[in-house]
Each structure stands twice: as C-alpha cells, then as structure tokens.
Amino acid sequence: MVTSTHETSHRIFQDHPEVLFPVFEALGLPPPAKATIEALTPDATEIKPLERRVDTVLRVEPSEGDGFLIAIEAQTGKVRGKGLSWSYYVAYLHAKFGLPVLLVAVCRNRPTAAWAAGPFECRVGTWTSQATRPFVLGPDNVPEITDESLVARAPAMATFSAIVHSESENAPAILDMLARGMRSFDKATAKYWCEWLEVGLENTPVQETWRELEKMVATYFPGRGTLFEQTYLEGKAEGTVESILRVLHK
Known part of the structure; x- marks a missing residue:
C-alpha cells in the first residue's frame, strides 16, 4: 500500500534534487546543483498486460560526462x-530511453536497507544473466542533521534526513533540532x-512527536488531515456557525 511516508520519501527528489547529493558524492559525480535534472513519467507499463510504475524517474544531464536516468523507489520494508x-x-x-539507469532505494531502517542493496539476480545454475544492485539511501549513508544552522542552509536535506532517520533512537532529538532551526524561516x-x-512522518514512531513540535503547517498536501488543515477546517466551520447565528438573530 502506498502511504504518505512512501510518497514523500521519493517525491522530495522531484522538487528538491539537491537531496541527491550523497548519491552524487559517493559516485564521484559533480554536485546535483551543477546538473540539469528533469522529471520523467514514472509509467513503465508496456502495451498492457501488467501495470508497473516507478515511484520517481529523473533524467540527469551532468555538467561533465554523459547523461543518465535515476529511478527512485521508497521502500519501508522487505517485499517479496x-x-x-x-x-x-x-x-x-x-x-526505452537508451540511457544507463541508476536505481536508488530509500529506506528508513537498516534491515530494509541491507536487503534492498541486493544483488537481485536472474541466474541459471552458476551463470548470472542479470544482476540488479540498487544504490541505497538509508540510515548508514544519509547523515543525521544535528546542526541547527544547517536547517536554514539546506532545509530539503534536513527534512529528508529526518524522514530517513525517523525510526532511529535519535529521531526525537533530530526533530526537536529541526523545529528550533525553522524559527529562522x-x-x-x-x-x-x-x-x-x-x-x-505519517505512521512512524515520531509522528506525534512532530505534531507537538510544529507550530503551524501549510496545506501543501491537501486532503491529508494535517494539523494545519484541521485547524483551518475547524476555523472555517466555526465561521459558518457564527454566520448562521447572525442570520437567525436578525
């Protein structure tokens, strides 16, 4: 089932490709800021018979070297x-595109990250015809953001880091630091x-921790029942009641 956490874990790359910095750094590529990055359709369905959809697909044209694709998959657990x-x-x-493909798996815990690294092989006997080895972004290679000043300088990375580390022991402290860092916004x-x-952070151990820390939230994801949205709807309902009472008292 696709959850909000799953959606956010890959969608953030579409709006903020700078979050890919750990991948580019590990592969010795120029920083994402120096590349042209374009979101492509995630539909990988052929004529029919089975619908297949990648979470996010990006076309990357580096400032140096040849272009390639990044297919990003958010994985919250092992799936057979x-x-x-x-x-x-x-x-x-x-x-389809005639470009090499880098598969990136985003994981929130170490067991899932270890499994997602593969390799996933197609083999007969001792012969491997194909091997798929995702590049994993998880707790071991996405740094915990502990510097409050970094929140203002790199909010996308700080946010992504908090989501990736949402199942770690340090998650409450990371979120507290994030809340303090956002005071400058x-x-x-x-x-x-x-x-x-x-x-x-929906359906994570620290979901309520964050709801207590946040002061105001935007309606960036309408229909999700977020704290800001609930407050807005409650206020709207109260305004409607007041309007009705005024009419009745005339």
Whole structure:
C-alpha cells in the first residue's frame, strides 16, 4: 500500500534534487546543483498486460560526462518479488530511453536497507544473466542533521534526513533540532517544510512527536488531515456557525 511516508520519501527528489547529493558524492559525480535534472513519467507499463510504475524517474544531464536516468523507489520494508520489479524497471527504462539507469532505494531502517542493496539476480545454475544492485539511501549513508544552522542552509536535506532517520533512537532529538532551526524561516517557508515533515512522518514512531513540535503547517498536501488543515477546517466551520447565528438573530 502506498502511504504518505512512501510518497514523500521519493517525491522530495522531484522538487528538491539537491537531496541527491550523497548519491552524487559517493559516485564521484559533480554536485546535483551543477546538473540539469528533469522529471520523467514514472509509467513503465508496456502495451498492457501488467501495470508497473516507478515511484520517481529523473533524467540527469551532468555538467561533465554523459547523461543518465535515476529511478527512485521508497521502500519501508522487505517485499517479496520486489527484486523482480526493480530488475524490470531498470531494463525497461534503459531500453526505452537508451540511457544507463541508476536505481536508488530509500529506506528508513537498516534491515530494509541491507536487503534492498541486493544483488537481485536472474541466474541459471552458476551463470548470472542479470544482476540488479540498487544504490541505497538509508540510515548508514544519509547523515543525521544535528546542526541547527544547517536547517536554514539546506532545509530539503534536513527534512529528508529526518524522514530517513525517523525510526532511529535519535529521531526525537533530530526533530526537536529541526523545529528550533525553522524559527529562522518566514511563515510561508516554515509551513511548507513542516507540511513535508508531517506527511513524511505519517505512521512512524515520531509522528506525534512532530505534531507537538510544529507550530503551524501549510496545506501543501491537501486532503491529508494535517494539523494545519484541521485547524483551518475547524476555523472555517466555526465561521459558518457564527454566520448562521447572525442570520437567525436578525
């Protein structure tokens, strides 16, 4: 089932590709800021018979070297048969666009990250015809943001880091630091990033911790029942009641 946490864990790359910095750094590529990055359709379905959809697909044109694709999958746990889907995604995108494909799996805990690293092999006897090895972004290679000043300088990375580390022991302290770091934001910016976090932390151990820390949240993800949205709807309802009472008293 696709959850809000799952959605946020991959969607953030579309709006803020700078979050890919750990991947580019590990692979010795120029920083994402120096590359042209374009979101492509995530649909990997052929003529029919089975619908397949990658979470996020980005086309990258580096400032140096050849272009490539990044297929991003958010994975909250082990899923049987996922390796087969990932192998298909890589092969299909490679054939469709004629570009090499980097598969990135985003994981919130170490057991899932270890499993997602693969390799997922298609083999007969001792011969491997195909091997799929995702690049994993997880607790071991996404740094915990502990510097309050970094929140203002790199809010996307700070937010993404908090989501990736949401199942760690340090998660409450990380969120507390984030809340303090957001004091330097203007109202609109604070709402924007608070909303990313609230939706991204849904169904995690620290969801309520964050709801207590946040002061105001924007309606960036409408229909999610976030704290700001609830407050807005309650206020709207109260306004409607007051309007009705005024009419009745005339």
